[in-house]
Amino acid sequence: MKPFCTISTVKTLRSLFLFAAYVIGLNLNAQQSHLDTLISAKKIVYIEGIIPASVTHGYESKAILWQSAIVDAKHCYETKYKNIDVKAKLAVIDSVNWTFDVPYGYTFANEGWIVLPADVDFNAFVRIYGASAFKDELLSEAKTKGIKPDEILESFFAFVCVHELGHLIMAQMMKDGFSDILFNELAANVVAYEYFKNNRPELLRGYNLFYNGVINNYNPHFKTLTELYENYGKMSVANYVWYHSNFMKLVEEIYNYKEVDFLTCLKKVSMESKDKNLKIRDVAVLLDKDYKGLITTWLSKNNW
Numbered sequence: 001m002k003p004f005c006t007i008s009t010v011k012t013l014r015s016l017f018l019f020a021a022y023v024i025g026l027n028l029n030a031q032q033s034h035l036d037t038l039i040s041a042k043k044i045v046y047i048e049g050i051i052p053a054s055v056t057h058g059y060e061s062k063a064i065l066w067q068s069a070i071v072d073a074k075h076c077y078e079t080k081y082k083n084i085d086v087k088a089k090l091a092v093i094d095s096v097n098w099t100f101d102v103p104y105g106y107t108f109a110n111e112g113w114i115v116l117p118a119d120v121d122f123n124a125f126v127r128i129y130g131a132s133a134f135k136d137e138l139l140s141e142a143k144t145k146g147i148k149p150d151e152i153l154e155s156f157f158a159f160v161c162v163h164e165l166g167h168l169i170m171a172q173m174m175k176d177g178f179s180d181i182l183f184n185e186l187a188a189n190v191v192a193y194e195y196f197k198n199n200r201p202e203l204l205r206g207y208n209l210f211y212n213g214v215i216n217n218y219n220p221h222f223k224t225l226t227e228l229y230e231n232y233g234k235m236s237v238a239n240y241v242w243y244h245s246n247f248m249k250l251v252e253e254i255y256n257y258k259e260v261d262f263l264t265c266l267k268k269v270s271m272e273s274k275d276k277n278l279k280i281r282d283v284a285v286l287l288d289k290d291y292k293g294l295i296t297t298w299l300s301k302n303n304w
């Protein structure tokens with residue numbers, strides 16, 4: 001498969017993964033050879049497809065689930081919008097001989113690869129993503145809703161896969177889109193959420209439980225957008241996850257506002273705006289001409 005063009009790569013790197021990348025300061029260019037070397041050194045199963053997957057033997061079922069979500073979402077968006085042809089490869093790799101600077105368990109995208117962990121169980125998942133302190137609350141809520149613990153992380157990673165695809169779709173639709181990191185993270189979440197709500201709502205259940213669990217149980221040190229900008233890459237992963245979990249409530253509202261198609265509206269305002277460096281609040285003002293104040297109202301209502 002041909003590598004991404006430079007623009008796509010830059011966009012991918014900039015928007016890496018919704019929780020982890022900027023917190024831990026990745027050096028992904030240097031790690032590309034590590035990934036190829038790592039994959040070639042493992043007992044890997046290659047699963048062909050529109051999004052081919054390289055998977056550590058024994059974890060094929062997870063990989064197939066995530067692969068199918070990416071392929072289906074790609075098809076949905078390529079059908080919905082013109083001139084999109086996203087290329088990506090999926091790697092689902094176990095932790096043995098993990099040599100990356102990225103701690104095992106984080107997801108990242110690099111040079112066309114979307115890399116996910118194969119052997120992360122529920123306990124590891126809550127530890128990595130800052131939810132250990134309220135693990136029991138998550139499990140209790142999961143039991144109430146008939147959701148198995150593993151479903152939470154499988155759903156979370158499925159969402160992340162399509163979130164990453166969302167960045168690539170935006171890069172193709174908007175050659176000169178807004179550069180703001182937070183806005184791009186929000187927008188990729190809107191893309192992923194729309195896909196799952198419309199096509200595979202059952203795959204959203206686990207992630208929905210997780211982000212609501214974070215909102216209900218985590219007590220954040222930083223709470224405002226200004227604090228998020230000022231402490232980006234420096235705050236705890238748990239606090240960062242709290243921000244993204246709250247973003248999901250805004251994503252829900254954007255999705256439920258059916259009068260406007262998000263990416264169409266975004267493309268319009270991005271073409272009209274001369275300043276591509278606007279921050280999330282300023283982009284919200286532009287979008288809100290169509291969203292009738294929904295996004296700016298949500299931000300101010302939440303003191304963001």
Ligand SMILES: [Zn+2]
Nearest residue numbers: 015016017018
């Ligand atoms: Zn992202």
